[in-house]
Amino acid sequence: MAADDVSRWRGRVGRGPGRPAGGRLARRLAVGIGLAAYCWAAAGAAPFTITALLWVLLAGAVIGGIAFWRPPERIPPPDRLDVTGFSYWAIGVAALFEWEAAAFKDNARWWHPSLTDLINPLIAPHPLKSAAILLWLLAGWALVRR
Amino acid sequence: MATRIITIVGFGCVIIALFALEIIGRRRTNRIPTLGEWLGYLMRGRAGRAVVLLGWLWLGWHYFAR
Numbered sequence: 001m002a003a004d005d006v007s008r009w010r011g012r013v014g015r016g017p018g019r020p021a022g023g024r025l026a027r028r029l030a031v032g033i034g035l036a037a038y039c040w041a042a043a044g045a046a047p048f049t050i051t052a053l054l055w056v057l058l059a060g061a062v063i064g065g066i067a068f069w070r071p072p073e074r075i076p077p078p079d080r081l082d083v084t085g086f087s088y089w090a091i092g093v094a095a096l097f098e099w100e101a102a103a104f105k106d107n108a109r110w111w112h113p114s115l116t117d118l119i120n121p122l123i124a125p126h127p128l129k130s131a132a133i134l135l136w137l138l139a140g141w142a143l144v145r146r
Numbered sequence: 147m148a149t150r151i152i153t154i155v156g157f158g159c160v161i162i163a164l165f166a167l168e169i170i171g172r173r174r175t176n177r178i179p180t181l182g183e184w185l186g187y188l189m190r191g192r193a194g195r196a197v198v199l200l201g202w203l204w205l206g207w208h209y210f211a212r
Contacts, residue, residue, distance in 0.1 A: 056206045060206065078186070082178075085178040085179050092167060112150070132209065146182060
């Protein structure tokens with residue numbers, strides 16, 4: 001049951017607070033260095049290659065594994081969602097998809113580029129692509145905590 | 147040229163609107179949830195959690211692997 005999953009995870013105690021301060025700092029430093037190295041290496045992979053795919057799948061496997069087998073302490077979700085309040089988000093997300101779909105319908109021509117066509121040149125430089133990958137990883141971690 | 151600018155401005159407007167919703171949602175003076183709240187609501191069960199995480203993985207594949 002979905003509700004059972006929530007109650008089981010909600011009360012779960014994180015593993016961090018029990019460590020001594022020095023250990024926590026060393027762990028954070030190691031994670032930070034590991035993340036930076038991963039982002040830099042993954043950003044160096046050429047698009048449309050197995051290497052690039054494996055870098056993404058590695059992150060997916062780690063985040064997915066943590067999410068389902070070793071979930072951290074979760075931020076409790078709201079008991080209910082205000083339909084009116086959520087509808088603003090639904091309209092915004094639908095508008096984004098519609099605008100993107102219109103570009104796909106036009107086969108992403110120069111005069112109606114897709115969001116991907118606009119973002120790809122922005123993240124083409126290696127440092128910016130590394131930063132984008134870091135942002136993606138942090139978003140994944142934020143999702144795992146939800 | 148003008149059509150391309152209109153398209154880019156359209157994307158910009160929608161993205162700015164989504165950021166505005168997040169800021170408004172954090173002010174707690176209204177009923178608009180934050181992005182984290184409604185995603186958390188969708189991820190209460192395992193199925194919703196799997197779908198949202200797959201969406202996240204797709205985003206990474208789309209922008210960084212191809």
